[in-house]
Amino acid sequence: MTTPTPSNNTPSRHLPTFSSPAPRSVPPTGGTNMLSYDSPAMLNMLHDASSGMGGVGMGITMSGLGMSSLGMSASSMGRADEAERSRRLQKILEVIRKKPGRVSEQSLLFLCKVSGVPYEKHPDEPGTWILVIGDEGVCDVTFLNNEIENVKLQTNLDEERPELHFGATGSKILTKSLRPLPGQSKLNVTLERFSENLQKLLTMDKLGAPQNGGVSCYNAIAGVYASLRKLFEHEKKTDLATRSPDERHRNHRAEREVLCKKSGRPRLNGGSCLGLSLDYWMHRRHVIPHSLTTPSAILEDGDPDIHQVYSLSIECESSPSTLYTPIRISNDWISDAIEKPADANDAHASIDNILHNTPSIDWLDPKPTYLEPLAQVHDAIGLDSAAGRLPNIRFVAKFNPPLVVPLAVHIQLSQIVGIEPRTEDFRATTFVGLALRPAEVDPGMTNTTGEFTHEIRNSRSMLVIERAGKQFTRMHNTSLYVPTMEYSRTLESLPFSHPKQIVEILPVLRQYAATTAVLKDPFFEKGPKPPRFLPAPGGVWGPPPTPPPENPKITGPPLQVDVSLSYTPPTPRLTIHIPHPHTINENSEGSEACGSAILGRLFELLDSSCKPPLSVTVDVHVNGELVVSEQNLLSVPALKGSAEGAGEAEGKDADADADVDMDEAEKVEQKVKRLGKALDICGDVGVWGEWLRREVVQLEEGSDGEAGDNNTG
Known part of the structure; x- marks a missing residue:
């Protein structure tokens, strides 16, 4: 159970610059009369939302569409003229119009029509539609009683590289995208996930069409996968050699170690991603469930309730070959030896490899891939048809999920892959606003940035397990303090010309993936709180439903957990403060002795037996390594x-x-070191804080009050 609260500044609260004192959600007048998108009132409302002049303000949401995705960022907030407002309205309508409908035969055919995909009925199989995806792919979709029965994908890659099983594994992903997610009703399944995969296939086919030179993007991606897989298998074999033969789940543990500490885990049509993905971080990778219903699937993808996998989807996109290195079709991005000894004369060798005399990856540089001349063109001055042309296509890595990094790191990563950051990226956005509170006005957009320590709060229930095995639930009031606002950016995609560029930046990406994953559980808030009055199914406005009763198992006073974040490169730093277990006794006698929270604080100051809060500072190093730098x-x-x-x-x-x-x-x-490892294993500040308190009790009982003289158990 989580009870988020809005963010504020410490020591005093300040309204954001563009917020309005009016309620964020006001029921419409006149019963069920709703505003149409083409009405003057709607135009005025959109204008008020973009200019910050009262009205619904920044609280407006339309079908989950964020204001930034509609071109209404805070940086452009100003009084727009009539043409600008019409343009924004048309963009809203265009986005809504493109949203796919629910899964059905009619909706699927409409999606194909909108996407330009030819389709026809299968002559021999009733209920089956044949979707022609360009020149390189065919997809058969079979319905039974208007529900998905089967999807079968076939591409030219299945004939050229049958060992990859691209069509078979892709068929499973497309079938899953048309079926409900766990806990989702069949009535709520839309074509959105299927549409995204369909567009990915269409893009690859379009880029490799004969009129664009006939370079197969499928083969280019397959070549990158072959080299990355070769590297992965080598690193996995090296890690397995260090493990005991009888270690449980040793194969999957080695795989996750390479995923999070080495070159990542490449997968072709793995998980829910159609195409090539490179997994580079798994939250709580050490946690493996004891009881497994489908062991291989859970161990490979992770339990979605426990793990979150951060990955890069490697695709192709259009780009002039004169501006950026184009794609190359090759399986030889890395040598068969995989590694080479450290050499001080090698200009490309890593300094760490030279200092520690360790081998480095033996990358190769494949020859350029040239286009065939167009035979149909006889124009003597048709330079586009001349031999020796390079394809106007480049590789691109798309982040799933998008990753928030400091502005300086964003610029550094852009320089590594050889691109310049876009000028429009220089906005006053922060990690808190982008990663933790995306529905609120970013703290960087307010006038209070740098004047106060920004704070966001949350409350949630936590399961506590005592040393004797007794379990109970306690409320945690968590606060995140950010003394210095570091401007940040969201990484959504990065072009690259060689897979070694992606492997080189993985250690830095893991720093911020690990930081984000640890802070998201206690502080992330997906959207604003629901309005005071909600529309009932019949369209009549009334009071909200009765909230569920509070958990009766919650015992004792709430525990205050304070986290301070320093997001400044090169190392994110978290400082966690949690009350000492002997500061305020949590049994009935302690509650009577200490009384309320204020009396408890006073009791701390007056009673020498009460000890100062536990304080641990954790630095997040490259590869997501959690290192305790300070502790008491x-x-x-x-x-x-x-x-x-x-x-x-x-x-x-x-x-x-x-x-x-x-x-x-x-x-x-x-x-x-064990303190940092414990946070790495559990991946949750609240769980880790309760573990610290239990360890301190054991330390002090075992050493008669001298915490440094006994094992932490």
Whole structure:
């Protein structure tokens, strides 16, 4: 159960610059009369929404369409003239018109008509429609009682590269895209997912059409997949060699290790992605369910309720060959040896490989792919038909999901792949506004940026497991503080000319994927709160339905969890503060002793037995490595001969602490590393905070109050 609250600034609240004091949702007058899209009132409402002048303000939503996707960003908020308002309205209507309908024969045929896909009835199979997807693909869709029974995809790639099984695996994805998701009603299944896959196939066929040179995008993508798969299998084999033969799920654990720490996991028609995808991060990759109904599928894709996979969809797009390196059709992007020894004279060798004398990936540079001359053209000055032309197509990696990174990192990644950031990308957007609160006005757009510490809050229930095995539910009040607003951008796509460019940027991408994944569970809010009055199915406006009763199992006072975020490159930093388990007793006696939260704070100050909050600072390094840089749970002893930084313990001076044995210092260092590993495993700040509190109790009970002298269990 999650109860999000709107973001605010600390120490005092400020209304955003463009917000309105009027309610965000006001029921229309006159019963069920609704505004039409072509009415003057609707034009005025759209104008008010874009100019920030009262009315519905930024609270307007239309079928889930965001204002930014309709060209109404805060940077363009100003009084628009009549032509500009008409243009925006036409864009809204165009987007709505293109939204596919529900799954049915009639809707499918209408989608084909709109998309320009020829179709015909199968002569021998009733209920089957043949969709002709350009020159390289055919898709048979079979209906039974107006429901999807089967989808069969065939492409030229199945004849040229049958070992890839592109058609068979693609058929499964297309079939799944026409069926309901888990927990979804059949009545609510639309053609949207199928339409996206259909457009992807159409784009690949169109780019490789004879009039465009006849270069097969299917073969180009297959060549990249072959090289990435060769690299993946090599790294997986290397990791398996370090694991015990009897380790449970060793094969999948090695696969996930390469996915999150090495070159990523390439898949052709894997999961729900049609085409080539490169998975580069899996949230909570260490968690594998004990009971598996379909082991292979769950272990490969991850449980959607536990894991989130971050991936790149590798596709082709139109691009002038004179401006950017075009695609090349080759299976030899990497040598058969995979690796080469470190060489200081190699200009392309990594500095880390040279310093540590470790091998690097032996990438190859395939020859350019030239177009065949057009035989139909006899014009002597037809330069486009001359031999030696390069295709006007380039590779592009599309992020799924889109990834938010600091502006400096966005510029750095653009330079690595050889493109210049677009000038329109220089907007005052932040990580909080883009990744955590997309439905609210971005903090960077307000006049308070830099003047206050921005704060967003949330409340949710957490399952707590005590050491004795007792389980109960406790409310967590979580607050995220962002002292310095780092301007950020959303990475949606990056063109590239060689797969090595993508592999080189994966360590940085994992930094921000890991940071986003850890913060999304406690702080993400998908949309604004529902209005005070909601339309009933019959069209009559009335009060909202009665909320469900609160969870009766919730016990004890809520726990305040504070997180401070520093998003400044090169390393994101999270500082978590959570009350010490002995600060406020959570049993009935403690509640009576401490009373309310305010009395509890006073009790902390007056009672020396109450201890300061637990504080742990975690840095997110490349490849999503979580490193604890500061903490107050364990006393870290100094090494012999080093008085500087020696731990101050009661009854001992710094000189005595400096003589602590090196073995003891290494033991404590391992305990500190264990704190970061625990957050990496659970991937949730709230779960991790409860684990920290339980560990502290065990530490202090086992060491008579000296937390640094006992194993963390």
